[in-house]
Amino acid sequence: MALPPPDPQFVLRGTSAAVHTLHFSCGGPERDIPLLFSGSENGFIHVWNLKTRRVDTALDGHGRKSVYCVETMGGKDRLLSQGRDQRICLWDLAEGRTSVTDSVFTEHVGFCRCSLLKVAQGRWLMAMAARSLEEVQILELPSKTSVCTLKPEVGAKLGMPMCLKLWQLNCDSQPVLLAGYEDGSVVLWNVSMGKALSQLICHQEPVMSLDFDTEKAKGISGSSEKVLSIWSLNEQQNLQVYKTHELVNAGISDITIRPDKKILATAGWDHRIRIFGWKKLKPLAVLDYHTATVHCVSFSDHSNPQQRLLAAGSKDQRISVWSIYAQT
16 A cells, blocks of 8 residues: 655745745755745745744845746855846845845746756856747856857747756766747757757647756656656757656646656646656655645755755745655
């Protein structure tokens, strides 16, 4: 008989708004306090201390417009956030500061999260949806120099980019971008050449979220439909459907593969978090706590596997934090 799903280890309350994005920073030196960053619909970024389970700092830099992406840049003092005010803000949180040090105006009206890739010490590439509906712009940070703009071929009709994932196999290889579009397709772009290498229609509806495992050259995507699509990348850089998994209820807001590539989590419109084994996409658990759409899921980057956590943020204004399969 299967074990009943666990309860959350703890629940964080106090955002006063729907939670749209989560990001952990736990992997620092032992004396570092593990942090969880959350972005909310009311424009606030909350920095949660996971020892006290309370908010250390509340950051307000998006004019009370929804924040839907938060990432740290090489440590918990450098932060990037993206909001519906069409701005991407860079923050310096060292020594208790709460100041925006720089920002990029995206001119994009959708809710496509930007994607970051560290390419050298202190240098990052950032992919973001551009002003022109179908385009993706690549910038270098912190200089904000434009690297290229990725434009679909004339007549391609991909629609808006919905989700982005920048990656490279190793520090010597070329950066590439996976982009999920409104027409249900995933496209692999070569960033330095600015051209599409491969396109695969994975869904009948817009791709809401995707993640990619660079070691196995295998990715997963979800949409508003009842299906998860798993696809792989062959040596010729061609995307191909690997398998699909039918869900009980439609609608996936977010997907994330744990850093150790053992399990993955999905955030469901049906208020549930689902856990799968990544190797065979075997369903492992359904975590049922929230009373509204789950918008985001994030795994912690603890260096000790036994401390690993999963956090989920919901429209119900709560963040549930779970300890599951930490020993595997």
